[in-house]
Amino acid sequence: MYEENIKQYHDAKRIAAKRVFGQGNKGNTYVRSQDLPSNGEINEEIAKLANFYEGSNVSKQLFQMRVTALDIMQSLETFNPRLIGSVSTGRIKKGSDIDIHLFVNHIEELENHLNALAWHFDKNEVMINRSGRYIEYTHMYIEKQYPIELSVYPTNDIRVRTRSSTDGKPIIRVSADRLLQILMDEHAEQWQHYLLTET
DSSP states (O other), X not given: OTTTOOOOHHHHHHHHHHHHHOTTTTTOOOOOGGGSOOHHHHHHHHHHHHHHHHTHHHHHHHHHHHHHHHHHHHHTGGGOOEEESHHHHTOOOTTOOEEEEEEOSOHHHHHHHHHHTTOOOEXXXXXXXXXXXXXXXXXXXXXXXXXXXXXXXXXXXXXXXXXXXXXXXXXXXBOHHHHHHHHHHHSHHHHXXXXXXXX
16 A cells, blocks of 8 residues: 555455465465454554655645645535545555545535636546445545545535544544644644745
């Protein structure tokens, strides 16, 4: 996941198992999921690799990504944006993107808003299994200083706390106000410099 920028834990486990166990056996080796590391264990190791290889750059990049996320969220405030994932938790690595949940019942409203902002976006539909039921959601991708992924949910889903694929706990969704507080608390010196220079 770190070296090849594989996004999904399931894909990374499948590829790793095939590389480790599939050699010389035509790839037919059956590997039980309980024999593989958990998503949380993988996440821990990725954080260690990022810290080892990227060191102090991680802190600088995290600050820049959080400022970018705040700017995006403020521009999309009508859609109740919530930051999730590595930028919210602080566990970024090279290739990390900014993941934001948006809530709107009519996707056209969001598309019109993005067009009014002159933000180019790509869109695709993603099937997600929710309690044994597959539901189609829209994902939008915007290229800024860092890649942005917008996951679009119905307005009422803001009350639904889905579970993290990393640790199985409810996903922590960070509002723009909370992100601003994180910037002031965790990046105080950088934030003050940014306010003075906007760089």
